[in-house]
Amino acid sequence: MAWPTESGWLDTIQETPKPKRKTGKKAIKRLSGISHAPYRDVILTFEEIGETLLAVADSIFAHPYYHWYQNGSFIRTTRENSCGFRLDYGEQAIIACIDTAYENFDPIANAPEGYPAVYTLYFIRSLSTDVKEYVVQYREEGGSWADLGKVVHDEAIWEHTFESPKLNDKTTYEFQAVPYDVLDNEGTPITITDIYIRRVPDAPDFSASYSQVTNKITWSLG
Numbered sequence: 001m002a003w004p005t006e007s008g009w010l011d012t013i014q015e016t017p018k019p020k021r022k023t024g025k026k027a028i029k030r031l032s033g034i035s036h037a038p039y040r041d042v043i044l045t046f047e048e049i050g051e052t053l054l055a056v057a058d059s060i061f062a063h064p065y066y067h068w069y070q071n072g073s074f075i076r077t078t079r080e081n082s083c084g085f086r087l088d089y090g091e092q093a094i095i096a097c098i099d100t101a102y103e104n105f106d107p108i109a110n111a112p113e114g115y116p117a118v119y120t121l122y123f124i125r126s127l128s129t130d131v132k133e134y135v136v137q138y139r140e141e142g143g144s145w146a147d148l149g150k151v152v153h154d155e156a157i158w159e160h161t162f163e164s165p166k167l168n169d170k171t172t173y174e175f176q177a178v179p180y181d182v183l184d185n186e187g188t189p190i191t192i193t194d195i196y197i198r199r200v201p202d203a204p205d206f207s208a209s210y211s212q213v214t215n216k217i218t219w220s221l222g
Contacts, residue, residue: 058081064081065077068097121136131179132181134153134178136162137189138176
């Protein structure tokens with residue numbers, strides 16, 4: 001494209017687009033007029049391992065506390081208006097921040113909805129003395145059970161944990177842990193929980209290409 005000027009025509013110069021850096025500083029805008037309201041959520045998708053620094057506008061309070069959340073789970077409290085987050089390759093997260101002037105503010109009780117795609121599962125260990133490990137299983141919409149992974153039995157721990165993989169949206173899942181003894185005999189499954197997943201959809205997969213012939217950028221899905 002070109003624009004007329006007093007001395008001729010002024011052409012625009014457009015360089016080939018470069019991939020965006022996955023590290024750097026991003027801003028979150030605060031919801032206006034609402035005391036202690038979360039800053040507007042930001043969705044991050046990491047395509048390479050690294051840290052992204054998120055910053056919010058200065059608080060309206062004189063000596064604020066900033067409470068940071070990832071997928072609805074409390075991460076940390078800072079006195080600065082920025083916080084770094086690190087995700088795995090391809091992982092997506094919703095980041096939120098609440099500012100307050102109160103030192104005794106409970107960030108866990110006041111956590112925003114996160115709608116995560118990954119859940120941490122909890123189950124009470126078996127009381128049998130010969131348990132070696134647990135096989136964590138799941139089934140989707142009442143289908144067949146499938147293995148997710150293993151948890152080594154530890155008598156010193158009363159409650160074991162296991163992190164699920166990314167789960168599908170609008171889907172009901174059931175989870176159980178099957179104990180195995182030292183001879184690999186299967187015990188009675190331990191029911192963990194059932195969950196109906198409501199989560200933020202994955203970000204679209206897109207690419208960009210620049211044409212020197214048409215001087216245009218083309219965006220493509222997939």
